[in-house]
Amino acid sequence: MSSYLIRNVSVVGAAPTDLLIRDGVVAETGAGLTAPEATVVDGTGLVALPGLVDLHTHLREPGREDAETVESGSRAAALGGYTAVCAMANTSPVADTAGVVEQVWRLGREAGLVDVQPIGAVTVGLAGERLAELGAMADSAARVRIFSDDGFCVADPKLMRRALEYVKAFDGVIAQHAEEPRLTEGAQMHEGEVSTRLGLTGWPAVAEEAIIARDVLLAEHVGSRLHVCHVSTAGSVEVLRQAKARGVRVTAEVTPHHLLLTDGHAETYDPVYKVNPPLRTATDIAALRAALAEGVIDVVATDHAPHAVEDKECEWAYARPGMLGLETALSIALEVFGPQWDLIAERMSRTPARIAGLDRHGIDPAPGVPANLTLVDPAVRRVIEPAELASRSRNTPYARMTLPGRIVATFLRGEPTVLDGKAVK
Ligand SMILES: NC(=O)N[C@@H](CC(=O)O)C(=O)O
Numbered sequence: 001m002s003s004y005l006i007r008n009v010s011v012v013g014a015a016p017t018d019l020l021i022r023d024g025v026v027a028e029t030g031a032g033l034t035a036p037e038a039t040v041v042d043g044t045g046l047v048a049l050p051g052l053v054d055l056h057t058h059l060r061e062p063g064r065e066d067a068e069t070v071e072s073g074s075r076a077a078a079l080g081g082y083t084a085v086c087a088m089a090n091t092s093p094v095a096d097t098a099g100v101v102e103q104v105w106r107l108g109r110e111a112g113l114v115d116v117q118p119i120g121a122v123t124v125g126l127a128g129e130r131l132a133e134l135g136a137m138a139d140s141a142a143r144v145r146i147f148s149d150d151g152f153c154v155a156d157p158k159l160m161r162r163a164l165e166y167v168k169a170f171d172g173v174i175a176q177h178a179e180e181p182r183l184t185e186g187a188q189m190h191e192g193e194v195s196t197r198l199g200l201t202g203w204p205a206v207a208e209e210a211i212i213a214r215d216v217l218l219a220e221h222v223g224s225r226l227h228v229c230h231v232s233t234a235g236s237v238e239v240l241r242q243a244k245a246r247g248v249r250v251t252a253e254v255t256p257h258h259l260l261l262t263d264g265h266a267e268t269y270d271p272v273y274k275v276n277p278p279l280r281t282a283t284d285i286a287a288l289r290a291a292l293a294e295g296v297i298d299v300v301a302t303d304h305a306p307h308a309v310e311d312k313e314c315e316w317a318y319a320r321p322g323m324l325g326l327e328t329a330l331s332i333a334l335e336v337f338g339p340q341w342d343l344i345a346e347r348m349s350r351t352p353a354r355i356a357g358l359d360r361h362g363i364d365p366a367p368g369v370p371a372n373l374t375l376v377d378p379a380v381r382r383v384i385e386p387a388e389l390a391s392r393s394r395n396t397p398y399a400r401m402t403l404p405g406r407i408v409a410t411f412l413r414g415e416p417t418v419l420d421g422k423a424v425k
């Protein structure tokens with residue numbers, strides 16, 4: 001195995017030091033280290049973070065390899081500073097058996113660019129009718145601990161209760177896409193002033209908040225772990241705040257786009273802004289930012305949702321919801337929060353690693369720690385060019401925007417997956 005000496009780097013915002021990476025771990029830290037055999041990386045002006053961990057990634061394989069593969073999504077993740085991603089189950093076939101989650105896990109190992117941790121479906125075929133083989137997925141080589149029907153809500157409260165009870169045995173967690181389907185029939189965007197003006201059917205905030213309120217009560221009742229996907233409204237934040245104050249075992253995520261973009265973008269009728277849950281208002285954004293800073297929302301998760309051109313570049317009503325996220329998430333975090341490195345490490349690495357049970361990730365670089373880390377240049381501002389993204393899809397809402405921060409290098413188990421801002425393989 002090769003060794004790397006990163007010189008003069010700031011670890012999570014602290015005073016610059018050297019980091020020696022050898023045999024897959026951080027071997028030494030300190031000023032003026034020497035290691036003649038090591039490849040030297042100049043870390044001057046760079047910040048080292050524990051490798052980012054994404055709790056919510058759509059990799060599209062198996063089934064929609066034209067939109068993304070485990071390999072292309074892994075490369076996008078590494079370029080975005082990630083060392084681990086949790087792959088959502090809404091593939092084709094659905095990841096609802098030990099066989100499919102093992103296939104995704106194996107493809108992740110073969111690509112070797114990030115650790116791919118499959119998420120298992122809660123119900124067979126995401127149909128919301130009967131529980132999938134949760135135990136078999138947990139016992140498989142993929143060791144699934146997060147289960148989600150993401151894309152759909154587990155709307156039936158009895159099924160949700162049984163799923164929460166079932167995963168308690170192995171400290172699993174149910175990640176809920178909170179959307180009461182009866183309240184969002186035909187919905188095209190956030191229900192509010194803009195939807196009224198445009199005459200588009202609205203997706204009301206209460207459709208999300210009602211499910212979160214129900215689910216925190218269910219999680220409390222059975223003493224199990226709930227994770228809420230892509231929280232998007234100020235009202236949801238209040239429900240979560242109260243539940244956490246009561247000691248309910250609930251965690252929550254917010255996406256970069258819900259921290260930055262409003263429903264006003266729908267006025268362009270550009271389907272790149274169509275997403276589930278929909279972009280909300282400036283008031284919601286302010287509440288989500290405050291909640292993330294306080295810890296009422298635990299993590300930033302990308303909900304990276306690649307879609308092929310024909311599914312996205314069409315009339316708004318027919319376009320699939322979802323947007324890319326992996327290659328821009330850190331830049332959006334910097335845009336929104338500035339160089340609050342400890343907050344960024346906490347919300348994008350340490351806490352998501354803990355929620356996913358990925359015990360070799362989310363640990364700040366220090367002697368003896370697995371060398372899963374990323375180097376960020378916060379001084380660079382870059383223009384986002386969709387054609388330059390590693391994702392197979394192009395549906396970024398940040399096209400031609402200038403954003404702060406660039407990932408210079410990413411290391412997975414001591415080997416670079418990204419160097420000089422470029423994927424190594
Ligand atoms: N977020 C989205 O708008 N779309 C996701 C599904 C989901 O996260 O609900 C997708 O799979 O495309």
Ligand SMILES: [Zn+2]
Pocket residue numbers: 150151152177229230276277
């Ligand atoms: Zn979802």
Ligand SMILES: [Zn+2]
Pocket residue numbers: 056058088150151303305
């Ligand atoms: Zn999703």
